Amino acid sequence: MNLDNIGDHIWGAVIEGTKPISFEFLGLQLLITNLRQRLRTKEITMSVAVNDLKKFLGKYGSLPAAQNDLNKIAR
Amino acid sequence: MSNTLLTPTETAHLIGAGKSLLLAGEEQLLASLPPGNWIGGTIPYFMAGQGGCFCQDKIFVTEIPQATQAIARTYSPAELPTIYDQAADSDVSFVILPADSAAHTEFALNAPRYRNFAASPLLGWIAGVDLKELGRMSPKVFCGSPKPLTDAAAVLHMKLPAGCLAQINIINLFVPGQGEVLVFPKGGFSATTVRVNGKEQNFAEYLTAKKADTRLPLVANYCGAMVNVSIKSVDVTNRRVEFYAPVVTETEYRLAAPVTDYVKEFETRLKTLPSGELVFSCNCILNYLYSQLEGRRTGNVVGPITFGEIAYQLLNQTLVYLTVEKAA
Numbered sequence: 001m002n003l004d005n006i007g008d009h010i011w012g013a014v015i016e017g018t019k020p021i022s023f024e025f026l027g028l029q030l031l032i033t034n035l036r037q038r039l040r041t042k043e044i045t046m047s048v049a050v051n052d053l054k055k056f057l058g059k060y061g062s063l064p065a066a067q068n069d070l071n072k073i074a075r
Numbered sequence: 076m077s078n079t080l081l082t083p084t085e086t087a088h089l090i091g092a093g094k095s096l097l098l099a100g101e102e103q104l105l106a107s108l109p110p111g112n113w114i115g116g117t118i119p120y121f122m123a124g125q126g127g128c129f130c131q132d133k134i135f136v137t138e139i140p141q142a143t144q145a146i147a148r149t150y151s152p153a154e155l156p157t158i159y160d161q162a163a164d165s166d167v168s169f170v171i172l173p174a175d176s177a178a179h180t181e182f183a184l185n186a187p188r189y190r191n192f193a194a195s196p197l198l199g200w201i202a203g204v205d206l207k208e209l210g211r212m213s214p215k216v217f218c219g220s221p222k223p224l225t226d227a228a229a230v231l232h233m234k235l236p237a238g239c240l241a242q243i244n245i246i247n248l249f250v251p252g253q254g255e256v257l258v259f260p261k262g263g264f265s266a267t268t269v270r271v272n273g274k275e276q277n278f279a280e281y282l283t284a285k286k287a288d289t290r291l292p293l294v295a296n297y298c299g300a301m302v303n304v305s306i307k308s309v310d311v312t313n314r315r316v317e318f319y320a321p322v323v324t325e326t327e328y329r330l331a332a333p334v335t336d337y338v339k340e341f342e343t344r345l346k347t348l349p350s351g352e353l354v355f356s357c358n359c360i361l362n363y364l365y366s367q368l369e370g371r372r373t374g375n376v377v378g379p380i381t382f383g384e385i386a387y388q389l390l391n392q393t394l395v396y397l398t399v400e401k402a403a
Binding site for chain 2: 017021022023024025026027028029030031032033034037038040043052055056059060062063064065
């Protein structure tokens with residue numbers, strides 16, 4: 001899946017939790033929680049968070065659990 | 076020969092053959108081993124093939140069969156914030172930290188804020204001691220030599236063959252109970268104040284008044300992953316509660332619902348394991364004690380019993396495991 005086909009507003013909604021998804025991939029679950037906490041404390045901006053998330057999924061998106069999660073994000 | 080209890084002589088033979096190994100056992104056993112490509116930590120409790128056991132004359136040996144290259148190195152507490160940067164070139168990294176050391180504290184408090192957190196698979200455990208020796212002996216780790224270390228992380232950065240991906244997962248039988256939402260205004264290994272359904276009160280007094288079963292952890296939902304914080308002690312006199320892992324500020328926790336039969340529920344969860352080969356696992360000493368795992372088997376899931384588990388960050392009362400999957 002081409003991650004750039006998913007708009008930044010969707011990535012933002014995933015990170016903020018306004019697009020509720022039940023994730024399967026532990027690394028992704030912990031990363032998104034971490035990004036939310038760092039956004040809340042203003043350690044990072046949303047664009048940094050989106051980049052971090054896309055970078056992570058670019059690396060591990062071929063794991064079956066990550067693929068399932070990606071499909072849920074793209075839906 | 077992987078994931079099994081071996082004598083020091085058998086272990087030394089594998090080290091001599093150039094194997095990259097993860098080891099767990101008593102200090103004098105690990106300190107008798109030759110230099111080589113291994114890391115280890117002290118602990119005499121294991122989930123072995125025959126079931127949970129206390130063993131002081133054998134070493135639990137894990138060999139990752141898929142490893143093509145492994146580099147052992149230590150990280151001082153000051154170096155730990157770079158661990159995810161250093162792990163970037165590896166396919167998976169294993170870490171062992173001595174319980175109650177500055178390295179343990181540093182990682183526990185700060186790992187989620189390390190640069191590139193979770194960008195590479197990092198898992199492992201916290202070394203401990205025989206519970207009868209608590210306060211008399213200190214946990215140790217070893218990194219490629221028989222010299223025990225009391226305040227460093229021993230890390231094995233490992234490469235896997237092309238097309239193989241490491242996936243860390245957990246089995247946590249605890250889920251949030253139906254009780255109040257607990258939010259801590261200040262994070263850390265201890266707490267005095269908590270907001271209970273939004274109302275501030277002393278946490279030690281709350282647990283005491285509630286007659287809470289403090290064998291049950293606090294549980295937070297991390298986007299679907301249940302993350303525990305285990306309660307170490309409730310000091311009513313000083314109005315303070317100590318934890319085995321830090322609570323995170325402004326995160327919603329609940330006391331866990333009771334688990335009636337750990338082994339039975341564990342076996343149910345085993346059926347949901349991913350398809351890849353399970354190559355490493357570790358489980359918590361509190362699960363071992365509270366669920367009376369001695370002599371009982373948890374399927375084919377074997378490994379050291381630990382004073383804390385690491386799946387990217389420190390966890391409590393959780394089984395952590397690694398599978399190696401073929402990339403789709």
